[in-house]
Amino acid sequence: xxxxxxxxxxxxxxxxxxxxxxxxxxxxxxxxxxxxxxxxxxxxxxxxxxxxxxxxxxxxxxxxxxxxxxxxxxxxxxxxxxxxxxxxxxxxxxxxxxxxxxxxxxxxxxxxxxxxxxxxxxxxxxxxxxxxxxxxxxxxxxxxxxxxxxxxxxxxxxxxxxxxxxxxxxxxxxxxxxxxxxxxxxxxxxxxxxxxxxxxxxx
Amino acid sequence: xxxxxxxxxxxxxxxxxxxxxxxxxxxxxxxxxxxxxxxxxxxxxxxxxxxxxxxxxxxxxxxxxxxxxxxxxxxxxxxxxxxxxxxxxxxxxxxxxxxxxxxxxxxxxxxxxxxxxxxxxxxxxxxxxxxxxxxxxxxxxxxxxxxxxxxxxxxxxxxxxxxxxxxxxxxxxxxxxxxxxxxxxxxxxxxxxxxxxxxxxxxxxxxxxxxxxxxxxxxxxxxxxxxxxxxxxxxxxxxxxxxxxxxxxxxxxxxxxxxxxxxxxxxxxxxxxxxxxxxxxxxxxxxxxxxxxxxxxxxxxxxxxxxxxxxxxxxxxxxxxxxxxxxxxxxxxxxxxxxxxxxxxxxxxxxxxxxxxxxxxxxxxxxxxxxxxxxxxxxxxxxxxxxxxxxxxxxxxxxxxxxxxxxxxxxxxxxxxxxxxxxxxxxxxxxxxxxxxxxxxxxxxxxxxxxxxxxxxxxxxxxxxxxxxxxxxxxxxxxxxxxxxxxxxxxxxxxxx
Numbered sequence: 243x244x245x246x247x248x249x250x251x252x253x254x255x256x257x258x259x260x261x262x263x264x265x266x267x268x269x270x271x272x273x274x275x276x277x278x279x280x281x282x283x284x285x286x287x288x289x290x291x292x293x294x295x296x297x298x299x300x301x302x303x304x305x306x307x308x309x310x311x312x313x314x315x316x317x318x319x320x321x322x323x324x325x326x327x328x329x330x331x332x333x334x335x336x337x338x339x340x341x342x343x344x345x346x347x348x349x350x351x352x353x354x355x356x357x358x359x360x361x362x363x364x365x366x367x368x369x370x371x372x373x374x375x376x377x378x379x380x381x382x383x384x385x386x387x388x389x390x391x392x393x394x395x396x397x398x399x400x401x402x403x404x405x406x407x408x409x410x411x412x413x414x415x416x417x418x419x420x421x422x423x424x425x426x427x428x429x430x431x432x433x434x435x436x437x438x439x440x441x442x443x444x445x
Numbered sequence: 446x447x448x449x450x451x452x453x454x455x456x457x458x459x460x461x462x463x464x465x466x467x468x469x470x471x472x473x474x475x476x477x478x479x480x481x482x483x484x485x486x487x488x489x490x491x492x493x494x495x496x497x498x499x500x501x502x503x504x505x506x507x508x509x510x511x512x513x514x515x516x517x518x519x520x521x522x523x524x525x526x527x528x529x530x531x532x533x534x535x536x537x538x539x540x541x542x543x544x545x546x547x548x549x550x551x552x553x554x555x556x557x558x559x560x561x562x563x564x565x566x567x568x569x570x571x572x573x574x575x576x577x578x579x580x581x582x583x584x585x586x587x588x589x590x591x592x593x594x595x596x597x598x599x600x601x602x603x604x605x606x607x608x609x610x611x612x613x614x615x616x617x618x619x620x621x622x623x624x625x626x627x628x629x630x631x632x633x634x635x636x637x638x639x640x641x642x643x644x645x646x647x648x649x650x651x652x653x654x655x656x657x658x659x660x661x662x663x664x665x666x667x668x669x670x671x672x673x674x675x676x677x678x679x680x681x682x683x684x685x686x687x688x689x690x691x692x693x694x695x696x697x698x699x700x701x702x703x704x705x706x707x708x709x710x711x712x713x714x715x716x717x718x719x720x721x722x723x724x725x726x727x728x729x730x731x732x733x734x735x736x737x738x739x740x741x742x743x744x745x746x747x748x749x750x751x752x753x754x755x756x757x758x759x760x761x762x763x764x765x766x767x768x769x770x771x772x773x774x775x776x777x778x779x780x781x782x783x784x785x786x787x788x789x790x791x792x793x794x795x796x797x798x799x800x801x802x803x804x805x806x807x808x809x810x811x812x813x814x815x816x817x818x819x820x821x822x823x824x825x826x827x828x829x830x831x832x833x834x835x836x837x838x839x840x841x842x843x844x845x846x847x848x849x850x851x852x853x854x855x856x857x858x859x860x861x862x863x864x865x866x867x868x869x870x871x872x873x874x875x876x877x878x879x880x881x882x883x884x885x886x887x888x889x890x891x892x893x894x895x896x897x898x899x900x901x902x903x904x905x906x907x908x909x910x911x912x913x914x915x916x917x918x919x920x921x922x923x924x925x926x927x928x929x930x931x932x933x934x935x936x937x938x939x940x941x942x
Contacts, residue, residue: 259825268899314890384532
């Protein structure tokens with residue numbers, strides 16, 4: 243094979259490769275910037291009764307949907323400002339209250355967070371963190387397909403009289419704008435994230 | 446034809462001396478001939494050949510099983526990392542785990558095969574009282590098995606590490622909960638895989654060349670009766686006073702069988718890539734330990750190691766399949782070689798690596814499927830480097846003769862091309878390593894991996910060109926050094942030592 247042909251056979255693929263890799267594909271894929279926007283919404287949440295006694299555990303159910311596009315992760319957080327410590331085990335301190343997950347259909351196992359645990363804040367997806375001020379449970383599915391809903395039912399033992407609060411929020415990650423979280427306005431918790439409040443009076 | 450003398454009476458450096466050609470034959474072969482009263486019997490020679498071939502064939506099955514097992518383990522490991530990134534629900538028997546266990550089982554089966562084969566022949570030989578058998582054992586052990594010793598040690602050690610990493614990992618999980626990518630049990634597993642794959646590659650090459658020789662030149666490959674030259678060897682054979690004549694004749698030194706090279710070298714590439722990923726990916730920060738390297742250090746390691754590895758592995762695979770016709774021998778430094786360059790082997794191995802990466806890292810992430818055309822374009826530099834090596838790396842040494850010599854500049858250029866391709870070959874995992882070192886980097890979510898990568902490639906590619914070229918050339922230099930040294934040793938130090 244003579245030299246010019248050989249040179250051509252080697253140089254042409256290389257030129258094609260470098261031009262595609264360094265110029266064409268970066269420009270092409272950047273122009274296709276349909277970021278996958280999840281749109282989380284909590285369609286149902288609440289206690290099964292309007293009031294309860296401290297002796298009987300409560301039942302709290304929640305259902306969340308992704309009304310946007312398939313997203314990497316969508317978290318549904320349920321937190322309990324009236325409780326403290328590790329709420330995952332009843333036997334640790336029955337007098338202080340506990341929470342059990344009676345059932346759920348999220349793709350991942352729920353994550354119990356205790357006071358003092360490191361948690362994300364300001365919808366950063368864990369990039370910015372803070373210490374948890376009260377216990378919570380995070381339900382999540384990865385990925386969370388579009389138009390798909392997941393639900394969970396909790397058994398809550400408040401073990402104290404008075405107003406008992408459950409705070410609920412949902413976040414879609416990666417987080418782009420206010421449509422990536424639910425609720426989009428209202429009360430902010432210690433994580434500087436909006437929450438929906440569900441109260442019940444314990445006698 | 447050549448004559449070689451080898452005697453205990455001279456110093457070690459002088460033990461092997463090549464005498465000038467004196468034959469009319471124009472075949473480029475070489476022969477180690479040992480004169481022996483006992484071994485002039487051609488029947489014994491055939492027995493030795495048969496025994497050698499049996500050993501090699503049995504060992505080969507074991508080596509192939511080990512390599513295939515490591516290939517499966519390494520590919521399954523990559524798939525498992527991707528599933529963790531996607532946080533797909535996993536169980537003990539999730540598909541990547543099942544593939545991983547199957548790979549480990551294959552490695553264990555291969556190791557047992559190799560061990561049993563070795564034990565069988567050891568027993569057979571040690572039970573023999575026959576004088577000829579003792580001599581046969583000495584020759585066979587020295588001649589064909591010495592090159593396997595290293596591979597066997599590596600495989601035994603690697604398999605032990607591989608198997609023990611399982612319970613170690615369980616204990617680690619029990620003590621510390623979730624672990625990161627870089628953890629002591631994972632390191633043990635990956636280093637064990639590296640040992641196994643390297644040992645198996647050495648074993649495959651050792652057995653493969655012999656088998657090819659045997660097939661090509663079954664009768665003449667190890668003739669006893671025909672005296673082609675003289676080696677006086679009194680260092681390994683008990684009866685020191687005798688001259689032995691053995692013709693280890695091969696009319697040419699053939700290439701390793703490409704299929705064996707692919708099966709042998711691909712697991713080495715995947716395993717070493719896994720080791721580099723393990724050290725550089727920022728996936729090792731857990732509640733108990735943070736084994737993540739400093740992001741800048743991780744980037745430096747990746748920029749040095751990946752282009753070197755790509756170039757080293759692909760150039761080595763090419764070199765291993767080069768058929769060499771030797772116009773031997775005027776001394777180890779002036780070996781004149783005609784090389785028959787095989788086109789395609791480098792490209793095939795590169796494409797196989799690409800396919801494994803597509804199956805384990807790209808297809809499982811639905812967001813990366815549109816990047817397949819980009820990833821497949823990695824074939825272009827492979828083809829260019831392959832063509833350059835085949836057509837450009839051989840020049841006619843003398844226009845009036847058929848003698849050819851290597852054009853090292855073409856080799857270096859091919860190394861540079863292969864090195865330059867590292868940043869695209871290691872897509873998408875490499876995104877995490879480099880993103881970590883960039884200022885104001887955002888988290889690499891699976892849906893954003895492509896966008897972050899293509900944004901990054903515009904920013905950093907200019908800084909990668911020089912180190913990638915340098916390390917690519919280094920890969921060629923080191924590969925040439927190792928393989929040439931091995932060839933020189935084969936020529937100048939007969940395996941009878």
